Amino acid sequence: MRSRSLLCAVVLVEVDGRRGSHFPEDLVQTQHACNAADRALAEPRSCDATALRRRLLRLSARLWWHPYWRTVPSVPTACTQLRELARAREESRAA
Helix, strand or coil, rough: CCCHHHHHHHHEEEEEEEEEEEEEHHHHHHHHHHHHHHHHHCCCCCHHHHHHHHHHHHHHCCCHHCCHHHCCCHHHHHHHHHHHHHHHHHHHCCC
C-alpha cells in the first residue's frame, strides 16, 4: 500500500526568484488552512474562539508530523519556504 503523501501532487516552489523544494499539495493546503485559522482567531470577537484554537492545534500537528519533513535536509528552511509559498498563493488569489 502506498503512503498518502506519495499520491499527492507536488508543488515546485519559487520564492523571491529562488528555486526551492517540492512540497506535497496536501502540505501546502494544510499550511493555507492554518494561516486562515490564525487570521480568523486574530479578529476581534471571533464567533467561536475555542473551536478556532482547536482547529489551529489540529492543523499545526498535521503540519508538524507530515512525512515530508523526513525527506528534507533543512527543516527550518523548508518550513519558511512553505509559509512563504502559502502567503504568496493567498496574495495572488486576493488580487
